[in-house]
Amino acid sequence: MKELYKLKQFCKLKEISRVTKVKNRSESPAEHTWSSIILATYFLKKLDIKLDESRVFKLLLYHDVVEIESGDTFELDTESADVEEKERKAFAEVLKRIPAELTQEYSEAFSEYLEYNTPESKFAHAIDRLEPMVHQLDYKSSWKYYGYTEKVLSEKKRKYMEPFPELLEFYDKFIKYLKDNNYI
Numbered sequence: 001m002k003e004l005y006k007l008k009q010f011c012k013l014k015e016i017s018r019v020t021k022v023k024n025r026s027e028s029p030a031e032h033t034w035s036s037i038i039l040a041t042y043f044l045k046k047l048d049i050k051l052d053e054s055r056v057f058k059l060l061l062y063h064d065v066v067e068i069e070s071g072d073t074f075e076l077d078t079e080s081a082d083v084e085e086k087e088r089k090a091f092a093e094v095l096k097r098i099p100a101e102l103t104q105e106y107s108e109a110f111s112e113y114l115e116y117n118t119p120e121s122k123f124a125h126a127i128d129r130l131e132p133m134v135h136q137l138d139y140k141s142s143w144k145y146y147g148y149t150e151k152v153l154s155e156k157k158r159k160y161m162e163p164f165p166e167l168l169e170f171y172d173k174f175i176k177y178l179k180d181n182n183y184i
Contacts, residue, residue, distance in 0.1 A: 006099045012068045019074040019146075020132055021139060029064040029072060036060045036124075036131045043127065046166045051120050055112075059124035062109040066090040075132075075156055076146060084114065122163045129157040130167070133174065143183040150175055150184055 013033070017026035037060050044053055069090035073083045091110055095103055112121050133153075136142055153175060161168040178184045 003099050006097060007102075009068065009094070009097045010065065013065060016067050016072055018072040020135055021142070027135070029067045032131060032135075033060060033064060035135060036127050039131050039134065040123070040127045043164075043167060043170075044123075047123075047164060048166065049119065049164075051123055055118075055120040056124055056127075058105070058109045059113045059121055060127065062106050063113045063124060063128060065094055065106065066110070069093045074146075076152070087114075119163070122160070123167075126160040126164060126167050129160045130171065133157070137183075140181075140183055143178070148184050150179065153178075153184070 013030040014028045016029050018029060018032060020027045020032070022031065037057055040056050040060055041053075044051060044056065066087045067090070070086050073086070095107065098106060112118055113124055116122060116125060158168075158171060161171040175184075
């Protein structure tokens with residue numbers, strides 16, 4: 001039973017609140033992860049290059065597990081260096097609490113995601129930045145409330161789409177849609 005409680009540590013991700021909303025409540029990172037995997041499944045089929053789908057899914061599955069310890073960080077609130085340091089500390093705490101059988105897999109996925117040097121990690125980052133945009137289509141007023149503009153979106157998200165022409169094309173069309181429909 002001790003291992004079951006260690007395994008349940010991952011389920012705590014459902015208890016963390018993100019800034020983004022689902023109806024009248026905060027979204028959890030677990031919901032964001034699920035939606036990210038769905039988006040990845042869709043966009044992987046559109047790429048001209050072949051990525052390791054299983055690897056992408058693992059990167060997305062594990063990328064926000066540190067939020068069990070660190071909580072969610074809204075992308076407009078802090079500098080990325082601050083976030084990375086906070087997440088590295090949280091990572092060490094999470095490692096102490098999960099089953100030994102998953103520590104290596106989790107460690108490798110988390111490191112690969114942070115290092116941002118494989119095509120799969122770059123794709124996972126792009127999907128991680130794109131998913132909240134897709135989600136927020138249902139919450140039009142939040143775009144202006146949080147201060148999103150084309151410039152802000154470009155600074156925070158566009159660079160992650162650039163390694164993938166198919167994603168970049170989608171992103172640029174998405175921005176045009178947002179402008180044409182008064183989201184930003």
